[in-house]
Amino acid sequence: MKYEAVIGIECHVELKTASKMFCGCANRFGAEPNTLVCPVCLGMPGSLPVPNAAAIEYMIRAGLAFKAAIPEYSKFDRKNYFYPDMPKNYQISQYDMPLTQGGVVRYWLDDGTIRECRLTRIHLEEDTGKSTHAGSGDGRIAGSSYSLVDFNRAGVPLMECVSEPDLRSAEEAVAFLEMLRRTLMAIGVSDVKMEEGSLRCDANVSIRPVGSETYGTKTEIKNMNSFRSVRRAIESEIARQSAMLDAGERIVQETLGWDEANGTTISMRSKELAHDYRYFPDPDLVPMEISEERVAGVRATMSPLPIERFERYTKEYGFNIKQTTQLIDAPEIAEFFDRTVEVSQHPQQTQNFVLGDLSRLANESGVAIHRSPVSPQHLGELVALVEAKTINSKIAKELLARMWAGEGSPKAIVEREGLAQTSDPAALARFVDEVLAANAASVEEYRAGKSNVFGFLVGAVMKTSRGKADPAAVNALLRERLGG
Numbered sequence: 001m002k003y004e005a006v007i008g009i010e011c012h013v014e015l016k017t018a019s020k021m022f023c024g025c026a027n028r029f030g031a032e033p034n035t036l037v038c039p040v041c042l043g044m045p046g047s048l049p050v051p052n053a054a055a056i057e058y059m060i061r062a063g064l065a066f067k068a069a070i071p072e073y074s075k076f077d078r079k080n081y082f083y084p085d086m087p088k089n090y091q092i093s094q095y096d097m098p099l100t101q102g103g104v105v106r107y108w109l110d111d112g113t114i115r116e117c118r119l120t121r122i123h124l125e126e127d128t129g130k131s132t133h134a135g136s137g138d139g140r141i142a143g144s145s146y147s148l149v150d151f152n153r154a155g156v157p158l159m160e161c162v163s164e165p166d167l168r169s170a171e172e173a174v175a176f177l178e179m180l181r182r183t184l185m186a187i188g189v190s191d192v193k194m195e196e197g198s199l200r201c202d203a204n205v206s207i208r209p210v211g212s213e214t215y216g217t218k219t220e221i222k223n224m225n226s227f228r229s230v231r232r233a234i235e236s237e238i239a240r241q242s243a244m245l246d247a248g249e250r251i252v253q254e255t256l257g258w259d260e261a262n263g264t265t266i267s268m269r270s271k272e273l274a275h276d277y278r279y280f281p282d283p284d285l286v287p288m289e290i291s292e293e294r295v296a297g298v299r300a301t302m303s304p305l306p307i308e309r310f311e312r313y314t315k316e317y318g319f320n321i322k323q324t325t326q327l328i329d330a331p332e333i334a335e336f337f338d339r340t341v342e343v344s345q346h347p348q349q350t351q352n353f354v355l356g357d358l359s360r361l362a363n364e365s366g367v368a369i370h371r372s373p374v375s376p377q378h379l380g381e382l383v384a385l386v387e388a389k390t391i392n393s394k395i396a397k398e399l400l401a402r403m404w405a406g407e408g409s410p411k412a413i414v415e416r417e418g419l420a421q422t423s424d425p426a427a428l429a430r431f432v433d434e435v436l437a438a439n440a441a442s443v444e445e446y447r448a449g450k451s452n453v454f455g456f457l458v459g460a461v462m463k464t465s466r467g468k469a470d471p472a473a474v475n476a477l478l479r480e481r482l483g484g
């Protein structure tokens, strides 16, 4: 590799508040066009915006999740530009005093290596409406017969995360975005559905000779809406820029689009035509004051972050990357798992149950684990019973099925029905002797060299004990008796 890539990401994430950013209209995807609108989000003269408190709380949560600074004072600014799907002809955004500043996204690669990418800021703004260009044209405005505008999305709270250029490959950029997505999902601020447009991202890409400290000229790839597109677009752009430098050409700073079908970036506009947004403080909105008490109140409600779980699961519990990611990417299951471990005190055995038998029961019944009748308390009891060798794995399986059916505490069932495993030597000896006496022919066969009869005899002892015998103890005792 002759060149090193330098990549920064900007992404927009729709917040999943009940209502829009500055009015009471519902924030819902998929409704009939222009049914979730009012004078405020349609930009009618004389209407006044009122900030959504939940959206501001979500911003504080995101800031805390990424260890960003949450300044005491913050304000909204108007970003002026004309676009048909933006009814006010300006967007309410944040310019020089965003709700969060700095911060870092710690993410992991497929092999489990943890990397860091600093954040410049996360600010809050409102989304625009959505235009659909239709008719006989080619889908671009100029070639279409007509355009339709849906304002349901206008005014939906939108978080913009801007990263520092700390990423060095398409792989890192995608791993960073996956981390951003799983974290925002885990802290409950967005459902981050790329297919519904609630996460959209742009990438700044430049390259420089390996070892160089100065940045090359960057290009910006706009509006990619899948992680696959991000990976392909960045790889394609790195290859294009490398070929240009190899040929002695100069890279032009420009905005690019990504053509998924052809697998290439396309020039959209050069930087000379960049907008001057004429930002100024929105006179309809007073500056925000975020007290330390308010931040502390939000912090107190935060559950463990994905990166914290990742470090605990891999380092403390010794789980592999695949199982760790599987748990973390289902936040409700991870929460269920954590609460179970508090009771069972045995992470590995708990994970075996959660990702094994319990997941199987969930798949078969179509009921999610955290909504099933099996509580973390009860599963924790079951795991502890197995670990203490009070019950064997066969009884544990049967108990789990009964817990799934709503029978409650396994500890109570074991006590009530006397299911505790028998390791009392006298009782085991009685079971073994009973089986040996009743199966004299099999014992003869075993002694004549048919060693596979042994398994049958173990099974017979387990059956005689009604499944309660400790299989390891049965094995040892049988070998002792038959060996003579």
Ligand SMILES: [Zn+2]
Binding pocket: 020, 023, 024, 025, 036, 037, 038, 039, 040, 041, 042, 155
């Ligand atoms: Zn509205």
